[in-house]
Amino acid sequence: MTNSLLPVRGSPGSPYTRKMLAVLRFRQIPYRYIQAEDSTLPKPKVGLIPIFYFPDNTGELVAEVDSTPIIRRLEAEYPQRSVIPSDPAIAFINYLIEDYGDEWLTKAMFHYRWYYQDDIDMAGSILPHYADVTQSDESMSKMRGIFSERQISRLYVVGSNDVTACVIEDSYKRLLDCLNQHLKRYPYIMGSRPGSADFSCFGQLTQLVQFDPTPTKVAVKSFPRVHAWVSKMEDLSGAEVTDDGFVGGDVLPQTLTNLLSEIGRTYVPVMLANSDAFDQSLRTVETIVEGKIWVQEPFAYQAKCLQWLRIEYGRLDQDDRGRVDAMLAGTGCEKLLLKSSQN
Numbered sequence: 492m493t494n495s496l497l498p499v500r501g502s503p504g505s506p507y508t509r510k511m512l513a514v515l516r517f518r519q520i521p522y523r524y525i526q527a528e529d530s531t532l533p534k535p536k537v538g539l540i541p542i543f544y545f546p547d548n549t550g551e552l553v554a555e556v557d558s559t560p561i562i563r564r565l566e567a568e569y570p571q572r573s574v575i576p577s578d579p580a581i582a583f584i585n586y587l588i589e590d591y592g593d594e595w596l597t598k599a600m601f602h603y604r605w606y607y608q609d610d611i612d613m614a615g616s617i618l619p620h621y622a623d624v625t626q627s628d629e630s631m632s633k634m635r636g637i638f639s640e641r642q643i644s645r646l647y648v649v650g651s652n653d654v655t656a657c658v659i660e661d662s663y664k665r666l667l668d669c670l671n672q673h674l675k676r677y678p679y680i681m682g683s684r685p686g687s688a689d690f691s692c693f694g695q696l697t698q699l700v701q702f703d704p705t706p707t708k709v710a711v712k713s714f715p716r717v718h719a720w721v722s723k724m725e726d727l728s729g730a731e732v733t734d735d736g737f738v739g740g741d742v743l744p745q746t747l748t749n750l751l752s753e754i755g756r757t758y759v760p761v762m763l764a765n766s767d768a769f770d771q772s773l774r775t776v777e778t779i780v781e782g783k784i785w786v787q788e789p790f791a792y793q794a795k796c797l798q799w800l801r802i803e804y805g806r807l808d809q810d811d812r813g814r815v816d817a818m819l820a821g822t823g824c825e826k827l828l829l830k831s832s833q834n
């Protein structure tokens with residue numbers, strides 16, 4: 492029986508795990524969720540969660556990580572209840588917002604979790620239990636110290652430091668405001684049915700809006716609608732959707748354009764500066780975001796993300812490129828595509 496269930500390894504404290512479980516539920520794809528180390532399963536090439544175990548053509552399981560391509564693979568293998576808009580221009584917008592959720596919003600998630608003492612205490616005392624709740628209190632308190640120190644020492648990886656803290660926090664609050672405005676009219680970011688962009692933002696927000704005390708306070712006090720949205724997104728297995736449910740046409744709703752402008756203020760300059768740092772073999776990424784200095788170490792994976800985004804754009808035909816260009820004009824996001832559009 493379990494053979495027909497797609498095995499997925501993850502953890503409740505992992506935003507990407509939450510993203511993918513919510514996709515599986517919405518898409519009504521039967522899965523089994525593995526929350527513990529299982530030595531009988533193969534190891535992925537990169538030590539990240541969530542891990543999906545797909546059977547190869549001999550039936551042998553192969554471990555895969557990286558939620559964005561896995562979502563596309565699931566689309567090919569399970570046709571029903573797609574999370575990718577069929578209109579290529581809207582699919583591109585969905586891809587861009589998905590990447591923003593995965594690559595920018597995660598900075599807020601990691602920053603808030605490991606920057607302030609209240610948040611460090613909560614995450615440090617709860618997260619290690621996810622590996623095994625039957626561990627003794629002694630073992631847990633040891634784990635708590637090791638785990639917290641390791642995570643705090645990695646804040647620099649996402650670019651969180653004393654200089655960038657307020658840029659990250661302001662961007663989180665503006666995002667909540669954008670979502671709050673948008674959700675007054677549409678149940679999902681992508682319209683009246685959820686796209687993969689909804690799930691990437693949701694994944695990060697499960698932690699920001701509902702777990703870590705400092706960012707949760709912001710949401711509860713000022714954005715209860717977004718808090719409720721996150722709870723509803725968790726399990727959309729029974730949500731009814733129609734083929735024309737995604738936003739469409741040539742003009743996006745103003746609230747979605749506002750979200751793109753928010754993306755243009757933060758994600759865009761940092762992704763561009765990061766990619767330039769790689770091109771020029773710089774040891775530090777330095778740019779200005781919202782008038783403040785942004786410094787971080789170059790992040791190879793995010794340079795690849797920008798390449799992939801440009802490849803998606805390059806796949807559009809001329810008509811759809813023109814539509815995307817018009818949708819992005821003036822939001823700041825058009826700057827991401829300057830290189831590829833010159834090709």
Ligand SMILES: N[C@@H](CCC(=O)N[C@@H](CS)C(=O)NCC(=O)O)C(=O)O
Pocket residue numbers: 504505506507508538539540541556557558559593
């Ligand atoms: N790009 C990956 C990112 C996955 C990721 O960063 N996962 C985190 C947990 S949410 C992780 O496994 N970090 C390594 C660690 O915690 O040791 C995806 O979309 O799946």
